Structure formats: structure tokens, C-alpha cells
Amino acid sequence: MRVILLGPPGAGKGTQAAAVKERFQIPHISTGDMLREHVKEGTELGRKAKEYMDGGKLVPDDLIIAMMEDRLSKEDCAGGFLLDGFPRTLPQAEALDRLLSKMGIKLDGVVLLDVSDDVVVERLSGRRVCRSCGAIYHVSFHPSSRGDLCEACGGELYQRDDDREEVIRRRLKVYHEQTAPLESYYEGKGLLRRVSGEGATDAVLKVLQGN
Template identity: 50%
Template sequence: MRIVLVGPPGAGKGTQAHVLAKTLSIPHISTGDLFRANIGQGTPLGLEAKGYMDAGRLVPDEVTIGMAKDRMAQSDAANGFLLDGFPRNLAQAKALDEILAEWGIALDGVLDLEVPEDEVVKRIAGRRLCRNDGSHVFHVDYNAPAVEGVCDECGGELYQRADDTEATVRHRLDVYHTETEPIIAYYQQQGVVSTIPALGKVDEVTQRAIEALKSDS
């Protein structure tokens, strides 16, 4: 299956992408991983992207598209893939369609994770990370530490990331609505979008997504 996963920040895309890709036995292709791999390996696209990033500029669509195309062409993606973070705007969505058409294939589905905006803000603004180990993550409402501000795992100090404040989260939501949300309408015209309520337990959301993919196939 060839799937695009879309949704606002805080919708749980990363978690669902990992679980769904494993369940469907297809690679999870995220924009973050693409950039890290290309920059780490020193590929021409990676070096180009790094140049823009080091200069504090946005990486052009054509560079991101090139990275995604190279990754989708790898052997482990021959039978499908799950795209997370790409496409992130209409130009990238149209480019993806052109790439797939060139290869004689098409998307099987676009999963739109739907979460109320206030819930997104609550999820992200309530996160607290351990300074000693960033993998120790807590939440002031959903997974509070036994002692406020102290990591249950190692006793380290818990802190809020600068980009997890409410003001920053609302700005990220504005960017999502302006840049990424239009691709949902674009794919709705193709009849491949399934909107998935993303509230509830992780396995419940995953089951909704799998059922939606079954009904579309």
C-alpha cells in the first residue's frame, strides 16, 4: 500500500506512522529521516539542503521532492510506503502525483488525523522532557511525574521545549492550516482521503486507520 499520513502537529502522526508501517510491512518515510539521512551521508541533495539550513533559509520544495523520490525508489519501498510529513504543501502533492504517474502507480489512501485545535495545544504545551534523557517524556495532564518537575526515571529536571509553548503551537497550527491543510481538499477531489478521529488510545486510532484502509481497498 502507498499511503500519505497528514494531520496537524500534535495529532500523533509519528506514533501512528510507526505502528501502521510495521503492521502493513511497509517502510515509514518521514521528512525528518530523509533530511538526516541525506545530510549524514553527504549526498548532493543533503549538502544542498544543509547549505540552505545553515543559512537559516527554507529548503526549496525541489530538494525535498528529490529526497523523497530517491527514497521511494529504494527496493524496500517497491511494494508500498507510508509518507509522513511529505507532501507538506500543494506543490509537493502535485509533484508526488507526477512521480507516481511516471512509475505507473498511485496512492492507495490519504489518512487525515483529525484532532480539535484546543486538544493539540493541550497535548503539546503540556509536554515535559527530561534534561538528562530526552526520551523520558511526561505530560502535566496525561502522564504527570510523581514529583512535579522531576523525572520518575532518573531524577533529572523536567523542562518545556521552547517550541512547545502555547503561542508557538498556535503559530505552527496557523502554518499547517495555510500550507498543509489545502492538500486534504486536493486529495479529496481524487477520492482517496479518509478522515480518522485521532482522540483516544493509540491502538484505537490505529484500528480506525486500518479499517478505513480496508474499506478503501
């Protein structure tokens, strides 16, 4: 099972990916994790990426693709993989296609988690984090029984800057601008499958199993 999972921030990609990973016993690959691993291990690719990251710049696509080639060539990817949030742009999708063709790998599908902007805003803007222990709550779905204090340690709960509504809507705007071309691109290849990200936690798994 070789699948790409797309969706906006707050769509629940992590939850869906966990179900797919467990069912098919395939690695869950995210660009963020991949970047952090290369930087931590001090690889040549990691050192190059760190220069961009330290300068507040985006890591170039060619570096990401090189890391992707390294990751997909590892033994645990022989039986399949789940790419989380990559590609994000049309040039990245085209570069990934060239890489997969070079490696003799064929995608089984691209799953797009459909979640309305209002639901994303509600999910993310309602998050509260404990300043002391990092525990996460939600004002609607998982509130602390101690109000603005953490149930575990009594620390202050606060809203992260990137969880403010205006920031979330800016992120969504960028996401939609980048992802709209990807939808058409993968639809044209007959690979795109749309799944509601507002329902069951195993929605993607059911689609991949043909249910």
C-alpha cells in the same frame, strides 16, 4: 499499500504510522528522517540541503522531491510505503503527483488525522522534558511522581520553547493555511479519508483495512 498520512503537529501521526508499518510491512517515510539521512551520509542532495538548513532557510521543493524519488526507488518500497507529513503544500502535492506518475506508482489513499486545535495544544503544551536524560512526561497524561523532577534520574523537568501554547497556535495556523488546499485537492481525486486522531491508536489501520 501506498498511503500519505496528513495531520497537524501533535495529531499522533507517529503512533498511527507504527501500526500501519507493522501490519502492512511497509517503510514509514518522513521528510525529516530523509533529510537527516542524506546530510549524515554526505550525499550530493544532502550537501545541497545542508547549505539551506545552515542558512536557516527552507529546503526547496525540488530537492525534497529528488530525495523522495531516490527513496521510493529503493527495494523496500516495492510493496508499498507510508509518507508521513509530506506533501505539506499544494505545489508539493502537484510535484509529488508528477513524480509518482513518472515512476508508475498509484496512491491508494490519503489519510487525514482530524484533531481539534485545543486537543493539540493540550497534548503538546503539557509535555515536560528532563534536562539530564531527556525522558518525556506530561502534566496530565503521564506526570512524574516526583513533581518537577525526573523519576529516572532526578533531573529538572522543563517545557521546551516550541511546546509553549503561543508557539503551538502559530504552528497550527500555518498548518491550516497550507493543508486546507490539500484536503480539497485529494478529495477531488477521491483519495481523502478522514480519521479521528482523538480516539484509538490504530484508527488509521482500521480505515485502511476497511473496518
